Amino acid sequence: MTAQLNGKVALVTGASSGIGRATAITFARAGAKVVVASRRIAEGEETVNRILDLGGEAIFVKTDVSNAAEVEALVNKAVNIYGRLDCACNNAGFGGAASLITDMLEEDWNRLVDVNLKGTWLCLKYELRTMLKQGKGAIVNVASVGGVVGFASYASYCATKGGIIALTRAAALEYAQQGIRINVVSPGAIETNMLATLPTDALVQLIAKHPLRRSGKPEEIADTIVWLCSEAASFVTGHNMIIDGGYTSH
Ligand SMILES: NC(=O)c1ccc[n+]([C@@H]2O[C@H](COP(=O)([O-])OP(=O)(O)OC[C@H]3O[C@@H](n4cnc5c(N)ncnc54)[C@H](O)[C@@H]3O)[C@@H](O)[C@H]2O)c1
Numbered sequence: 001m002t003a004q005l006n007g008k009v010a011l012v013t014g015a016s017s018g019i020g021r022a023t024a025i026t027f028a029r030a031g032a033k034v035v036v037a038s039r040r041i042a043e044g045e046e047t048v049n050r051i052l053d054l055g056g057e058a059i060f061v062k063t064d065v066s067n068a069a070e071v072e073a074l075v076n077k078a079v080n081i082y083g084r085l086d087c088a089c090n091n092a093g094f095g096g097a098a099s100l101i102t103d104m105l106e107e108d109w110n111r112l113v114d115v116n117l118k119g120t121w122l123c124l125k126y127e128l129r130t131m132l133k134q135g136k137g138a139i140v141n142v143a144s145v146g147g148v149v150g151f152a153s154y155a156s157y158c159a160t161k162g163g164i165i166a167l168t169r170a171a172a173l174e175y176a177q178q179g180i181r182i183n184v185v186s187p188g189a190i191e192t193n194m195l196a197t198l199p200t201d202a203l204v205q206l207i208a209k210h211p212l213r214r215s216g217k218p219e220e221i222a223d224t225i226v227w228l229c230s231e232a233a234s235f236v237t238g239h240n241m242i243i244d245g246g247y248t249s250h
């Protein structure tokens with residue numbers, strides 16, 4: 001079923017590439033006006049231009065999701081320009097360098113937690129304040145299979161993604177009665193810049209562990225995110241949707 005979001009306003013963080021860009025474009029194809037948020041200006045504006053080329057509506061707002069003032073300003077700008085906020089995808093994140101726990105630097109741990117976990121909470125905080133006033137809304141956070149199973153040498157990444165799944169469940173319970181649905185997607189290996197940072201042998205081994213024997217495409221995650229934000233998913237909240245070609249079915 002194609003999600004219909006005509007006239008809705010959707011915000012996507014980390015929308016300058018990969019899953020975030022695909023999600024922004026998929027929201028636009030479904031009829032939503034899109035607020036494209038990311039740190040990288042040229043790449044963020046490129047996402048906006050692709051949406052405009054499709055005949056859609058979008059704006060770019062430079063945002064670092066680990067900065068509370070910038071996240072608050074992002075949501076305010078969405079509301080000032082488009083009048084409301086119906087859907088949000090909190091996608092911005094990064095994997096961090098491979099490191100054993102015993103070798104991990106405190107500053108690297110802090111940055112990963114700041115962006116992936118604190119950034120998701122900050123986005124929820126300001127998006128929810130707006131959605132509560134409207135009495136309606138749908139939010140999808142982006143975690144990872146690394147939040148469900150372990151990846152040796154990526155403990156800090158796994159911890160942030162497991163944290164996002166737990167945060168989503170608690171948030172869904174807090175706001176279900178106020179008409180706001182909050183879900184999380186946990187992708188397996190998806191063809192983006194993030195996956196390209198893995199050494200080739202590690203990538204080959206990782207894909208071999210996916211029963212579908214391939215990596216996923218960003219659009220295959222985007223379609224699910226947009227569906228979760230649509231009325232077609234009106235009875236879905238607090239759910240962790242694993243989209244991993246069967247990786248975690250072993
Ligand atoms: N690619 C995969 O295999 C995979 C698997 C599971 C989960 N994920 C998750 O998907 C999300 C998107 O990653 P991707 O694979 O599309 O990679 P990507 O590197 O293409 O996209 C990450 C995006 O987040 C943005 N970003 C990073 N730090 C930010 C910050 N502080 N503030 C604002 N934006 C910031 C980047 O600029 C970029 O636009 C991430 O949360 C990642 O952990 C990816």
